[in-house]
Amino acid sequence: MAVCLGGITLCGWAGVRKERELSQEEKQAAIKEFSFIKGAWVAVFAGVMSACMAFAFAAGKPILESAVKNGAPEIFSNLPVLVVALLGGLTTNLVWCLFLNAKNHSARNYVDAGGHRLGLNYLLCALGGVTWYLQFFFYGMGTTQMGAYDFSSWTIHMAFIIAFSNLWGLLGREWHGTSRGTRNTVFAGIVVLLLSTAVVGVGNFIASAPAEAPALEDAPPADRALTDM
Template sequence: MGANPLIGVIYHWIGGFASATNFIPFRGIKRWSWEVYWLIQGFAAWIVAPLVLCSIFVPHTATILMEAPRHTIYLAMFWGILWGVGGITFGLSIRYLGLALGYAIALGFCTFFGTLMPPIFAGTFGTVLHDRSGQIVLGGLALCLVAIAVNGTAGYLKEHEVTEEEKADAGERDFSFARGLAVAIFAGFMSAFFSVGLSAGKPIGDIARAHLVADGRLDLWQNLPVLIVVLWGGFITNLIWSGILIYKNKSAAEFVGQPGRNPLRAAAVSGNTIAGFDPTDPSLLRLSTKTLIANYFLAALAGVIWYFQFFFYSMGQTKMGHFEFSSWTLHMASIILFATLWGVLLKEWRGTRSRTKMLVTLGVCLLIGSTIVVGYGNYVKTNETAPATISAHK
């Protein structure tokens, strides 16, 4: 199947919606510590979902991974491990900045670094700079940076306009713009290594494509085995960090019903989460079986939803033509867009002035504009290479 940037953009937007939605199930989890439900969602997102869905759409998944060069496996896992550090700190940025602003700033920087790193590591960035279509793509990336600045300004104003009561009601009891900004920049930089991992795992995708074509299947699924390997690395990092916190906080018993704390403060103070309880209350010594099952389900659901972002990302990447590295920009911009809309629905901007709300609206519009510009850059590149390809076959 050939390149089709329009279809690619649609896939990236679906993936962006899935990513922006993945934190929503966390809001329903009752009296569990962050490290407990984070580990469960991570196991569902980074181990179970990739293996199950890849096995459905890509026959001989185990054979493909065995045929892949060992150094490719190890390198993709290494970048996944570094990305895992970004995933951990990304959760902190949501804690300090809220859903909308945390996504906007952390993933804004992730967009910038993640789009540039693959061609820089591959040694092809000079070609991008001198190619007209590459310049258009970089222009879209610059527009995305402007959107980060606009959203950051809105966040700074919000901190000085919203009362502590309004922050608590929106589930933002720990809102801190300065602390959140520092964490978000680091999280964005480290999260960008996922893009590098996908590029490093390209030989795995090539092997998968050969198997798919031989079996008469769509090569649309060729990058699903790559996701398995990169996500293995991410799970290792998160498993280690969650294990450290579980040991430090003595929260292992929460897996079987002991109540705990929720430092992410994902939900409003409603009496349904630990934020609304006194943890020393003897009547709260154990969770009911119904609550425990619901917690497991919601944490796993969050993980599966999270995985679908890269399920559709891998499909969109196959459609973006020669400048597929710009897929990262499209993906990140769509996540920020939908996260901002979730923030509006969850009333995270209630209590701010009209000027601040206008800045948020402007930031969203700029993100949409950056997506259009990057998509157009890919369209130009596809048209540039098509005639040459036709002539080569004559």
């Protein structure tokens, strides 16, 4: 956990340095709707609320157990949990989209893209949705294989999200114009985050290893006497 927090801190510090180094024009060149305050609030809110998904998996254990009892393979036993857990996200997203459609009078855009490729828009939308869902599909599969240490799976999941989102930002030239030191800082943060997942894995492996029997010289005198007999 400490290693993971260290990686997050490095990535955050790199973001602060980037904020100081880039002019307002450079920030908006990378992100047209750039707003540090709004971005910070959204990031904090999204980070806190994303933990609810981990709570959903934990609360859905009875559904998982019922699925296994009724013949579902263990590795796919979290899929019924996703049906219930993602229903909440579907509801809030649907309500919000309908609200924006009414507010902006944009419902017609579902059938009229204004000269843009409507089919391509739908394809990219579907691709984004499927890709987003697959993270939980594979996450659910992974948690079933972690035994008593599945509590650490969310830490690994979040660490990889932060690492790859920063990598994507680098590829998208969001860090263009920053100093070498700032870019090195975000690289270091990514490396530390990836290292933290390895630390969690090694720790779980060591904890799950069977305990070795005590050596004879370490055994109590009574046990040594019985052995000598």
